[in-house]
């Protein structure tokens with residue numbers, strides 16, 4: 001049985017203990033301050049006898065400290081353990097913040113917390129509701145921060161499960177249970193490490209609300225994490241504002257306007273490209289002599305894929321015209337034939353593409369496909385102009 005020193009003291013960061021057993025990379029002590037992964041809260045990091053801790057595992061009766069070089073520790077040895085306070089305190093802020101937020105959601109709206117998770121980036125709690133409105137989210141965030149600023153005491157007690165009263169959620173354990181109480185606000189059975197006053201939680205910020213099955217997942221940040229996130233957000237917003245030469249508060253309107261005008265400009269550009277393609281095809285057509293059958297065959301080797309498509313469309317409407325070209329890598333082949341050319345573009349292109357290991361097809365007027373290489377594309381174009389002669 002490992003004595004769990006963190007149960008009664010979350011603030012001490014150094015302790016001495018005796019090594020009881022070393023099994024593989026797992027080291028067992030008579031007592032420890034190291035918190036093992038449990039109840040959604042990640043384990044502590046730090047050093048044990050100078051060896052870095054890789055993991056701390058809760059084995060019910062005992063706590064296993066996983067270290068990289070356990071052979072340096074021997075049974076009976078007195079060693080000093082030091083926990084990584086920055087990480088521990090961060091987890092304390094998230095965990096007490098979660099108890100507070102869960103209490104607020106239940107007290108304000110009757111939404112019960114069904115599970116919690118504390119990740120490296122953010123913490124989440126799942127509520128037993130189908131949806132959570134933006135208004136309720138904002139009200140819960142506001143209330144949680146009021147309770148932070150009021151500075152309520154948080155303390156730990158040990159009570160018998162059978163007689164403990166006022167628990168937010170009944171405990172499924174028997175015998176002695178550990179109760180974390182936010183004075184006047186919440187009593188929860190919990191084995192985690194907690195701050196001693198709600199003021200120490202720092203800012204509580206809800207980042208995201210997401211539907212997950214028949215529940216709602218609330219992503220939140222407490223303490224320094226919230227401040228760091230807000231700082232990063234503000235830096236990003238300031239960069240955008242500098243780009244658009246406006247104030248941060250004007251960004252939503254300016255970005256919406258910029259997006260609208262980009263869409264309009266794009267649509268205008270497409271129209272112009274279609275009109276330009278008509279003139280380009282006519283110019284190319286004028287430069288090529290018609291074959292004996294009176295059909296003009298254009299081989300276009302100078303276009304992008306978008307230009308090919310626009311020109312193919314234009315060529316299909318010119319009199320007695322066949323048009324083919326390729327672009328891009330992997331290559332796209334585009335083929336067009338006017339109605340009076342006597343050529344069915346889709347029917348001609350399909351088998352030629354297949355023979356070159358490509359695929360595609362289209363209408364009798366305009367067809368396109370892809371082939372694995374630029375060289376094959378050139379062959380396909382040469383073949384289709386050949387077979388339509």
Ligand SMILES: [Zn+2]
Pocket residue numbers: 039095099188189190191192
């Ligand atoms: Zn808890």
